[in-house]
Amino acid sequence: MKTITLWNEGWRFAKCPDGPADPAAVLAGEAVTLPHTWYADGDYYQGDAAYQKSFSLTLAPGQRAFARFNAVDKVCEIYLNGKHIGGHKGGYTRFALELTDALRPGENLLTVLVNNDAGETVSPLMGDFASFGGIYRDAELVIAGPVHFDLQYHGSEGVLFRTALRPDGAGTVTCEAHICGGPGQVHYTLADAEGHVVARGDESLTLAKPHLWNGEADPYLYTAAATLTVDGETVDTVSLPVGFRSISVDPDRGFFLNGQHLKLRGVAKHQDTAGVFCAAGPKHWEQDIGLIREMGANAVRLSHYPHPQPVYDLCDERGLVVWAEIPMLKLNETRELLDNAKQQLTEMILQNLHHPSVCFWGIQNEVGLMGAKPYMPGKLRILNDLAHALDPSRPTTSSNCSAVPIDSDLNRITDVTCYNIYYGWYYGDMPDHAAFLDDFHAAHPAMPLGISEYGVDTNTAYHSDAPKVNDYTEEYQALYHETVYPYMAQRDFVWGSFVWNMFDFVSPIRRAANIQFRNLKGLVTHDRLTRKDSFYYYKAIWSQEPFVQIAEKRFEKRAAGTMTVKVYSNQPRVTLTAGGRTWTENTANGIARFAGVPLDMGDNTVTAAAGDLTDKAVFTRVDQPEESYVYVDNGPGLHVRDWFVDADEEARMFPNDAYSLRNTIGELLACPAAMKAIDTIIPKLSKPMRTGPDTYTLEKAIPYLYPDCPEELAKALNSELNKIPK
């Protein structure tokens, strides 16, 4: 029988800035326990590193040993006793390598050489998140008998279970076993949630009346198991959760689960969490999925790459509809990149196709950020066809951005398509959502449209009673979500929407709002300790769990004599008590608003009640507006903050009467002196600037056009541009 042992203890680790370590030599490194990442805020090391583990292992005759890694970020080559035993390209999927032939009696030395450079051949090539680096998910030692299910089959368990519903309502499981080491007999069983075997078979399983997996309403799961026998003796088993459900997407009416319409109320999430970053574990995953369910979301976009297996398991169990995707965020012309994308897509699909929660395979995110190139559609069609060939049962999807026009071919590749839209943040105004959605639907009446991202950054330290774009206040984020979500909710043809993002996440290129290295668009902070006000907005309109929550609690100090108290609740009416007076208001769009509530100097306790539910807040009347609530932004009018600039230098670096990195690419292209400076100081920018969209500022575009651009060079270019008067 196969044994699987966690192999997380007893590793040594070292960064290798001078190039890969000698895999045959003992590594002089620090002792670490997996999961491990070398990322630290402010120390985004991208390069070579090594892990090493010494171990002894004696195999019985015929036994085979494998090292299985649930993810190594991003590229690795693995050696046993100095002998190369294989490698893996891609930081988010599982793979197993055989140790058997290189094992020796006594002590063995396993060396994993890892590299997380951006590079040009292994996705992701860039992104607004970190390629953290490390063996950051569990490692396992697997000992198998001579005949076993092939755990090297694209990192799967060696057995694939494909569930389907027949027109007569019967559930089928088509089973596909990949056996190594010789012939064997495979027998399959299906057990219900109580563990009773309800179907048996040698190739497939049929259940006349399956209990359906029905999302959050009833996430019912079965367990499919495969048993491999040789001469009547069991030599291997694999069991995986499965579920029966049907899905479809209609361009006018949206998403259907088991024939019932289900508006997908989604959020997106990255895998990192404060302190441990990507090396998160079960308690973090439980917490994240728990928060998503608490808010009442019924769908999650697990972006921008495959997430750990247990996260998909949790989504199965909690009834979340999942969008899974590969890390395809920049598509160049190389054959190697496409081959690698095919490999990562194959691994993602074959490792995850048993999960009933997974309903969409995403093949790209914003590859057209700098303009759709003529070679892109062909390459994406190859990925799309591959996804269909591996799994005809699920729709493919993709995310385009504002740089991709509505009539672009990039909107005609996948079964459904989506846009990441940021009206009211990076560009445009909040009401622009309506026209965009309607225009797209009119132009593509047969293409189901979803919104794969929308959101704004906020630092919960900042507050305003007149919130506006770019002030980073908690109140602007709340106003934005309260305003824009209804545009999507009211249109049946929008099959789903995904808030960007459920949690603040690490982005080494970001410096916004006085919090470094974070994208702050989360509804919950990176440490998961603070639910921002917007979280309660969605809870009020999505969750069935009765609650009442006074908004703006962190905006405690008030300089005016009255205030509008905003209360989020999913109850029809809310009563507010303050200073001995009582008011009652109906809720609309999850909000009850109480205008003109008087405040006395000092502390004022305000209580909101709906039935038995109550919430309390204290607002303190002060003489002067609280200065610390205001984010001092010296670049007025800009919708996006810089990616490297110290706040104090801003006024000097971005004068109104001279050119700077804050000019759009179009403005710079139109100014010969500016282009001369660019060609001289950062010639690498010149070509992509001329071939991509011209509406972004160069400051916003540099991380995408030239991700490794040294900060000094960018600053030098900015100073040179400053010498050119407008």
Ligand code: GCU
């Ligand atoms: C993009 C992108 C995300 C990014 C987001 C943002 O559209 O897909 O990865 O984090 O926008 O700017 O916050």
